[in-house]
Amino acid sequence: MQLGFLVDLHLCMGCKGCEIACKVENEVPLSTWRLRVKYVDVGTFPDTKRTFTPLRCNHCENAPCERICPVSALHYLENGIVNIDKERCIGCAGCVMACPYGAIYIDPQTQTADKCTYCAHRVASSMMPACVVACPVQANIFGDLDDATSNISKYIQVNQGNIQVRKPEKGTNPHHFYVNAGNSTLNPLASKRVDGYSLFNKITTLPVGGHH
Amino acid sequence: MAAHEILAATNAVVTLDVALPGIVWPWLVTVNMWAKSIGTGVIFMLFLLIRKYPEQVGSLRFQTTVVSIIFIHIFLLFTLADLHQPFRMWHIFFYPNWTSAITVGAWMATLFVGLLFLLAYLSFFKKDNVLFDKTLLWTVLLAIPVTLYTAALMSQATARELWQMPTESAQMIFAALLAGSAFMILLGGKKLNYEAKSSLSNILALSAFMSFLLYMSEYIFGPMKAEEVAAVLEYIKGDGPYTVMFWLGQWIAYLLPMLFIALSRTSQSENLLKLAAIFALAGLWLVKHVWLIIPQLLPMS
Numbered sequence: 001m002q003l004g005f006l007v008d009l010h011l012c013m014g015c016k017g018c019e020i021a022c023k024v025e026n027e028v029p030l031s032t033w034r035l036r037v038k039y040v041d042v043g044t045f046p047d048t049k050r051t052f053t054p055l056r057c058n059h060c061e062n063a064p065c066e067r068i069c070p071v072s073a074l075h076y077l078e079n080g081i082v083n084i085d086k087e088r089c090i091g092c093a094g095c096v097m098a099c100p101y102g103a104i105y106i107d108p109q110t111q112t113a114d115k116c117t118y119c120a121h122r123v124a125s126s127m128m129p130a131c132v133v134a135c136p137v138q139a140n141i142f143g144d145l146d147d148a149t150s151n152i153s154k155y156i157q158v159n160q161g162n163i164q165v166r167k168p169e170k171g172t173n174p175h176h177f178y179v180n181a182g183n184s185t186l187n188p189l190a191s192k193r194v195d196g197y198s199l200f201n202k203i204t205t206l207p208v209g210g211h212h
Numbered sequence: 213m214a215a216h217e218i219l220a221a222t223n224a225v226v227t228l229d230v231a232l233p234g235i236v237w238p239w240l241v242t243v244n245m246w247a248k249s250i251g252t253g254v255i256f257m258l259f260l261l262i263r264k265y266p267e268q269v270g271s272l273r274f275q276t277t278v279v280s281i282i283f284i285h286i287f288l289l290f291t292l293a294d295l296h297q298p299f300r301m302w303h304i305f306f307y308p309n310w311t312s313a314i315t316v317g318a319w320m321a322t323l324f325v326g327l328l329f330l331l332a333y334l335s336f337f338k339k340d341n342v343l344f345d346k347t348l349l350w351t352v353l354l355a356i357p358v359t360l361y362t363a364a365l366m367s368q369a370t371a372r373e374l375w376q377m378p379t380e381s382a383q384m385i386f387a388a389l390l391a392g393s394a395f396m397i398l399l400g401g402k403k404l405n406y407e408a409k410s411s412l413s414n415i416l417a418l419s420a421f422m423s424f425l426l427y428m429s430e431y432i433f434g435p436m437k438a439e440e441v442a443a444v445l446e447y448i449k450g451d452g453p454y455t456v457m458f459w460l461g462q463w464i465a466y467l468l469p470m471l472f473i474a475l476s477r478t479s480q481s482e483n484l485l486k487l488a489a490i491f492a493l494a495g496l497w498l499v500k501h502v503w504l505i506i507p508q509l510l511p512m513s
Contacts (some may be wrong), residue, residue: 001270034231036229036230038226038228038229038513039226039227039229040224040225040226040227041224041225041384042223042224042225050227055513056450064368064369064370064371067311067368068311068312068313068314068365068368068369069309069312070303070304070308070309070312070314070315070318071300071303071304071307071308071309071315071504072307072309088300088303088307089297089300090295090296090297090298090301090303091295091296091297091300091303092294092295092296092302092314093236093237093294093296094312094314094365094369096233096236096369097236097237097369097371097372097508098370098371099371100370100371100512101369101512101513102232102233102511102512102513103513105233106233106236106296107262111296111297112296112297116293122441149500151271160322166513170370170371172370174216182439184224186513188510188513189326189440189443189510190224190353190438191223191226192223192224192225193225193226193229193511194225194226205232205233205234205235206232206234207233207234208233208234208235208236209296212257
């Protein structure tokens with residue numbers, strides 16, 4: 001079994017329900033996120049469009065974070081999930097530096113690395129990840145990539161040619177796919193981050209782990 | 213003019229996102245690399261001096277060992293200080309993950325410290341130079357990977373395209389040679405004659421030249437390799453926030469020491485060599501810091 005995730009960006013409406021569900025389910029502290037939805041505006045008024053991209057850990061088949069972790073706090077589960085043992089983590093932040101997707105953060109409460117685990121604790125109880133349950137339009141599709149009859153496998157088959165992953169050139173083989181994505185949604189260098197241009201705040205960076 | 217009015221039609225702008233994490237590996241890691249360069253570099257230089265100028269080394273055996281112990285412990289202390297859970301450091305020894313350069317480095321550094329204390333014992337208590345010199349050979353051999361492992365760690369941070377093997381390895385070994393020769397010129401005092409110091413200054417000048425060459429090749433040709441490298445190097449070009457610090461580092465660590473060493477050749481001035489050494493040591497910190505920070509400024513997602 002190799003669990004994977006797929007987000008159909010054509011369906012996603014940026015409601016952030018998944019983001020909130022994740023926060024609540026995993027008790028993710030303030031100023032940190034396991035899952036977030038990024039808005040990117042493209043074009044010039046009146047010819048504009050707004051895109052929504054949920055971003056989480058890609059659970060790579062060849063995960064740089066697992067390789068660099070000195071104490072195997074980041075490790076693979078048999079189902080392909082890249083899990084984290086927060087009791088073992090020493091907080092070296094090597095994984096934060098290695099992850100090409102910026103998916104790992106230092107939990108300011110435990111001072112250890114943390115990230116999306118595809119809700120491994122729920123999966124172990126045969127439940128879907130919290131973000132999948134919360135999505136009102138079923139844009140999040142989760143399942144076994146090794147099972148040709150699973151929803152995710154069928155979705156990938158139907159959308160052949162329109163499936164993308166983030167930064168494929170990194171050779172990490174993500175187990176997280178997007179449908180109807182583009183350069184501006186998946187490539188952080190393709191969009192500008194203008195100071196003070198965000199809708200709700202002007203804070204662009206936060207201290208890692210709440211100190212240093 | 214409002215920000216949105218100056219954006220071209222094809223531009224994409226992030227209009228809602230979380231605040232991104234700031235610097236992950238801060239100046240503590242710079243000190244780590246800087247101190248390790250000195251701690252291993254002086255061991256290289258001691259080995260060289262024993263081979264080339266055995267009659268002048270004398271008490272430098274013990275003094276150099278003490279300097280190395282001090283700087284390796286500064287390196288270890290700042291490594292520990294940078295951990296968010298420093299009291300769990302022992303996990304590295306009980307739950308080692310051997311694919312991690314951090315694990316390999318921690319074990320090698322521990323062994324290196326053990327050999328340094330053995331050297332200190334042999335030179336201070338046993339006063340056995342023959343055994344010291346034999347042990348030093350093994351210490352030098354271990355000092356090479358101890359210096360290089362940080363390069364492996366940086367290249368293992370695959371998200372940061374700027375840090376690549378083997379360029380970082382070369383930078384690390386040149387940094388150790390530069391720092392070691394500079395510190396030994398200062399430590400040599402009256403024990404080393406001008407000829408010995410001149411040999412050390414040759415190493416200093418050569419390693420400064422090679423380091424400068426590597427940085428310039430990255431600076432000029434790096435953007436041709438990858439979009440990410442081009443974006444990172446923008447932080448040290450033009451109005452980039454680290455442009456001044458980058459060039460200040462290049463001048464203080466490499467260009468001015470080379471100039472001072474060249475001038476000392478004509479005047480036989482030891483003071484100019486000392487000045488070159490002080491500049492090289494101070495500049496190395498700046499150079500290392502800039503190279504550590506700039507890839508961390510780029511948003512990963």
